[in-house]
Structures are given as structure tokens and as C-alpha cells.
Amino acid sequence: MYKDPIYSHPSISPGLPETERSMDIAEIEGVYNIEEVLSAESGLVVYFTTSTYACISDHHSDYYIQDATSTQSYNRYSYALNNPLKYTDPSGESLMDIYDFDDGKVTVTAMEGEDVFFDKDGNQLDKSELSADEKFTYEVLSNLLRDGTFAFDKSGNFQSNTFYDFTITENRGAEMRSASSYDYSQDVIPGKAAEDWNYIKNGSGGNYFTRAGNILSRDWNAASTGDRIDFVVNVGSVVLPFIRIGKLAAKGGTSLWPAASGGRTVINGIEYTTHALEIMQPIGTIMRGATSYSRGILPSVVENAVKYGKITPGNTAAEVVRTLDNVRVITNPAGTRVISVFKIGN
Amino acid sequence: MLKSTESYRKGELCYSDFIYGLEGALDAGEYQDKELIEQWYNFWTPLEILSATKGDSTTIEDVDKYLLEMELFLKSKLDFRFQVEE
Secondary structure, three states: OOEOHHHHOOOOOOOOOHHHHOOEHHHHHHHHOOOEOOOOOOOOOOEOOHHHHHHHHOHHHHHOOOOOOOHHHHOOOOOOOOOOOOEEOOOOOOOEEEEEEOOOOEEEEEEOOOOOEEOOOOOEEOHHHOOHHHHHHHHHHHHHHHHOOOEEOOOOOEEEOOOOOOOOOOOOOOOOOOOOOOOHHHHOOOOOOOOOOOEEEOOOOOEEEEOOOEEEEOOOOOOOOOOOOOOEOOOOOOOOOEOOOOOOOOOOOOOOOOOOOOOOEEEOOEEEOHHHHHHHOOOOOOEEOOEEOOOOOOHHHHHHHHHHOEEEEOOOOOOEEEEEOOEEEEEOOOOOEEEEEEEOOO | OHHHHHHHHOOOOOHHHHHHHHHHHHHHHOOOOHHHHHHHHHHHHHHHHHHHHOHHHOOHHHHHHHHHHHHHHHHHOOOOOOOOOO
């Protein structure tokens, strides 16, 4: 194994015997993306980039076992679990996740595995002091960070199992509830993959996204009647995570299930009755006795049924029935007002 | 289902509870025959339209025609033996 003396300099691994400071050059190249490495013993120069020096100056930090379950924790020479795109290690003590808040103007960090989060101004949040909205967001983030393995390009196409980009733009105080058995993949209508209502299922986390970047999950249903969960994914191809937490108004985001109270609501130019909107709420949010009255039908699914559905007469000339696969929508003849929605075979 | 239809006719159930009780009973049956389920929904759809447009103010006269059709359908299908919980 080749050992280059320059890597044995005390600034790299202070306080260690020289034998332990030496590194395999291939290993260093793999970790630090060295532009050019030549032997100092042969009289040639070893070149590093500025960032390379920054990495090496923090190199001693990895003597801590940061994550006992990660084999990279036992690699003394890997920087931030050998994943510098996801983690940083500014203190030299332990790795941190990299989160970029508020359009990249503020960068804050959270300790891996310690459930620490920050507001958009970079102030650390204490879970016990969070408001209901923030607690919910906190839990959502915890789940995403734990299971988060999603990546989308700017068109909303699923790219890889590497999570790095989402934005929560709004939630309305709903508490997280789990264990709904509803499978949103049922809403996928074959042959319409190019439409923005197509969902992408993550293979392990049980989370779903629309191609428009709306995040869905069968694990996150609002707990009480009228509450809703509105959060959208900010898709993009940047490498660093981009997260907003807390009470943030939607900025260019779209709402999924609008509030079902207060009469009519217009979504994308279509008017929905309260009756229809109640049925469309996520499963378990509106109950009749012990039975969920809400069926979890998205506006985008309704829109597709209105656009592509087979039309049959309703009870009167004022209604028509539009059926697309297992979704049946009752509308006015013009298709501008949705009276009711249901699924055939819930 | 037939029992709940009878209960509705007797005024023991409000219209919305009746309509969604029917659907709930269908769900509870966990039937796998898609054709049968679609047929069921074809008879239930007019009832649901009335629920959406008139709600609990729907009268027996409004719904009678559709209710009779649903009852005939249910009686023709021996598979539908389920009843709404009392």
C-alpha cells in the first residue's frame, strides 16, 4: 500500500502516531476528490483544492462513532460518513445534515439522529415548546428525514432514492395520524402518466408524490374533522436539501384538500360543493360514527374524471355522471361544478 | 341493506345515514366481484345524487323510484345478504 508522507502531517490527524495518520492514496482520492496527487517522496507536488484542505482540517472529527449502525462511522478517514453532499462537519465533532432554509439565504444544521430542527431564521426549535402546527411539521420532517429517500427533477420526475429536496409550504394544525390503510396508488389512472396527478410511490417509505410535486402519504392523515394537511414538495435538481418548516404561507404551492367548510370552493376553475369536498377529504378526517365518510379523492383525480370520464345522465337535466375507471363524479352538464364524488368499490 | 331500506321507509333513518349506511355495508362485505359492485353503484348513484342535492330534505316521493330499483336489484342478488348494523 502506498503511503504518502504529506498525509501524515500533524494538521491532518493531530495527536496520532504517524503510522495511523497515513492513508491509502486511493482512499483519499475517493473521499476528498483530489484534483491531482503525486508523490512528495519523488519530488513532485501534491495539489489540493481549497475545499480539500477544509475537509482534511476536520478530518480528526471522524474518530467519533457518529452512527453505530453505519459502517462509514468506523472509517476514520471518511468525511461525514463519506457523504459530503448530505452532511457537513463544521465542528469537527460530528456530522450534521445540511438544510438550506429560506431560499438558500440561511443555512442551518441539525444533528443527525437527534431530532433537532430549526426555524427559517436559524433558531433551534425545542419540541416541547412547539406550537401545534410546528409539532406537526416537526413530526413530518422527522419521518421524512428518517425515511426520506426521494429525489425529483424540476419536472417532478422521480430521479433516485436519494432524498434532497422538498418544501413544506403550509399545514393547518392537523395532528399526524398513522395507520390508514388507504393506498393512493389506486388513484393512478393507467394511460395518463403524463398528467400531473400521477403518483409516484416510494418503495420503502410508503410515501407518495404527484408529478406536480404534491406530497402524499397514507401515514399522514388529519386527525379531526375539517383539519387538513397541505404541504407540497418543492421539486428541483439541486443537491442540498431545501426545507421550510413552521407556519409558512404557500408560496406558489398548491393545496390538496381544501377546507370542506364554508360552502363552495373553486379549485383550478372548477367549483366544488361542500358535500363533494367532504367526501374528497383524506380518509379518516370526516367520520360518520365509526366509519370514515371521507374517501381521500384528490381534486386532480376529479379533474381528470371531468375531462376524460364517460358521461351518462343524472337524475335530472341539471346533473350528469362522469365515470373514469373507479372514480365517479356528479357534475353540472358543463362540468364546471362538482356536486359529488365517490369511488366504485372503496 | 334491505333491512335498512325498510328502516328508511319507516322514517327510522335520516336519508344521509341511510345512503352512507348502504355504502358502508357494501364496503364491509368486501366483495371481490367488480362487475357486481359496479352494478350496485349504478343503482346507488341516483340515491347519492339526491343526497348531494337535497340532503336530508329528500322525501320518500323523491327517492321512491330509485329505491324500488335498488331493492329489486338487491333481491335479485343473493350474494347481498349483508345488513346495516342496528
